[in-house]
Amino acid sequence: MHDILVKNGIVIDGTGAPQFRGDVAIADGQIVEVGQVSGAARRVIDAEGCVVTPGFVDIHTHYDGQVCWDNVLAPSSINGVTSAAMGNCGVGFAPARADKHDWLIQLLEGVEDIPGTALTEGLTWDWESFPDYLNSLAARSYTMDLGTHMPHAALRAYVMGDRGGDHLALPSESEIAEMARLTVEALDAGALGFSTSRTHAHRSRDGLNIGTLSAGDPELLGIAAAMGARGKGVIQLISDAYLTADDGYAQAELGLIRRLAETSGRRLSFTVQQSDDSPDRWRSIYREIDAMVADGLEVNAQVAPRPIGAILSFASTTNPFVLTPTYRRIAGGSADIAARLAALREPEVRAAILKEHNDSRPTEGFAAILTWGFTRMFRMGDPVDYEPHESQSLAAEATRAGAGMAAFVYDVLLEENGQRLLYMPLINYAKGNLDDVHAMMTGSHVLYGLSDGGAHCGTICDGSFPTTTVALWSKGNKSGLSAPLESLVHGYTQRNAAHVGWYDRGVVKPGYLGDINVIALDELSLSPPEIVQDLPAGGTRLLQQPHGYRWTIKSGVPTFENGEWTGKTPGGLLRGEQRRG
Structure with a gap:
């Protein structure tokens, strides 16, 4: 039966x-x-x-805190995911000494936009070592299976103390040996692998760079060599190689990635996306990956099926007016969203925010795009259109209405009782379409990832990546580019599962x-x-x-x-x- x-x-x-x-x-x-x-x-x-x-296998999530208070683990679980890997990008909550609990919360709050108040109340902290953390998770049950990496930032702080949070601080030989030993201990206890971050985008709540940002060869290769000697685990990382317009910097980062793969002999994956500053960098990275694979290294790009887009709203984390003093005073004064929205509807508050917004105009970087990039702001419809044309933007709407753009956007954000959401594609949308995303997804050495399920609670909502992958690309984007359904499913099942060593799932066959x-x-x-x-x-x-x-x-x-x-x-x-x- x-x-x-x-x-x-x-x-x-x-x-x-x-x-x-x-x-x-x-x-x-x-x-x-x-x-x-x-x-x-x-x-x-x-x-x-x-x-x-x-069942889908999501190898890039951040449920490291949520696992303490939630056994449903949405959004991944409601998007067909039955197995997930967390502890990515070098951040997590183990190992952790008691005096570093608040520091780790601030780090995750900044890097992954997880409310610090939620982490403070929800984390149980019934662990110190990484094996202790796994034992804590093993006592719980969830809608899906979970594995986790040893996160470099937590490891560094555990071994180096306060110096571990300073990316310019160099560990001693003994500290490197201890990081390597603890990584092997974690692998023996059941860690999936080791993760690290080398991006300036990852900062603590206080704006400080992540401690792993500029970790050097002695530190990283010391850990990689220990993994190779033990013959266990995978390496996952994010680097600014895909973001930079500096050829020399990109080449140096790719050289380090090659050395990590060579030294460890383990499977390695890293984030590859398309940025506005270097829209074709991903192509040269793919060529470097091809060369690594040709040399016998197991290296893959982790890619996303759509833009990485910010969700803008007066009722969540960010919006074009978030940097104005009046908005910051209102939003920071109370956690009561209803009170915030009521204040934003006041004519004098609206006038003050619009004046401050106009008087302080960033000219470069993310702040400039967030606050004045009205050509990249779109209403979110139902179903969501993840390939909107500039003619649908709020800038275009304002022009057609003969209205000032900032004022028009402010009033749009007050629609739906202040719950109006805007979509702002930031990454993977340099050319205003998803044609290059299709090329990235159909490359030779790629893994479907970067959903960040469990993170970016008020800014990004990409835990639905598995659904986009199948729904969008099996039918085709607006240029008519598509992929076979069988290939898309393979990417989110057997291929991802095999990469992290889960050979018992991802296939509909007996056994x-x-x-x-x-x-x-x-x-x-x-x-x-x-x-x-x-x-x-x-x-x-x-x-x-x-x-x-x-x-x-x-x-x-x-x-x-x-x-x-x-x-x-x-x-x-x-x-x-x-x-x-």
Whole structure:
């Protein structure tokens, strides 16, 4: 007797092989038959008109804090994800001495836009070492499985104390040896690998650069060599190589990435996106990756399926007026969003903010784009259009209305009782379309990642990346570029799973985990995010509802039916590599 029988679906098995019509039987948490299935089942799910895929595997999330207070782990879980990796970009909460708790909270609040008040109330801190942290997670259950990296920033502070937060401070030989030892200890306890950050964009709440920013060869290669000697773990990192217009800097960073892969002998992935300052840098990076792979190194770019876009609102974290003194006074004076919105509706407040905004105009960098980039600000419709044309921008709307742009945008933000959301594509949109994103996604050595599920609570809402990948690219963008459904599913299942060493999932075949999505492909879409107040200490976040997921099944247990959580939490901690059987 099978536990579950999924009947009459179009099976996309995760390997990239052609789709076929068939049934899938699950028993004792594993897939036992595919195709023509024999025997009865305790529950039958009719997948007529739907595609049946493996559960998605998201290798780039930041649930490191959320795991302490939430076992649902949205937004990833509601977007078909059944396995996820966290502890990316060198940030996390272990190892952690007691006197560094507040410091780590401030770091994550700045780097990943997770409210510090929520972290302060929600983190349990029933650990110090990284193995302690894993033991704490192992005592909990979730809607999906989770693995985590050893984060470099936390490790550095644990070993070096206050000096670890200063990226200009050099560790001693003994400190490097201790970081290497603790990394191996973490791998032996079940860490997926080691992660680090080398981007100026990662700063603490106080604006300080992340301590790992300029870590040198002795430190990084010392850790990599220890990983190689132990024969465990993967390396994940973010670097400014894709952002810079400086050829020499980019080449130096790629040289370091090569040395990390050579020294460790381990699989390595790093962020590759398109920036306005260097819109074709990703192409030269891809050529360097090709050369590394040709030399026998296992190196991949982590790429995104759409722009990395800021969500602008008066009711969330950021908007074009966020730098004005009057707005900062109102927003900082109370956590009461209703009171903030009431104040912003006052004519004298509006006039003051618009004057301050006009009198102080940044000329470069992110601040200039955020505060005056009206040609890149778009209303979020339903479903969301992630490839808007400049003619749809608020700048174009204001011009057609004969209105001043800043004043027009201010009034738009007050629509819908102040809950109006604007979309501002910042990365992967240098040419005003997604053609280059398609080229990045269909490259030879890529992994689908960068969703940052669990992070950027009030600014970015990209935990829905798996849904965009399948919904958008199986049908095509506005230029008509598309990708085979089988390839897209493979990218978010078997390929991602194999990269982090999870060989027991990501495929719909007998012997693999019973992690399944049943998707009405024609209905697969995303509504605009909503501002919800469900974090500890009343913290807010953006949460986006997908449509089209009929069932998500984790280890043979339905966790979501038609978008609703079933109350089941069959997932938990994954320690290191996972083998079938």
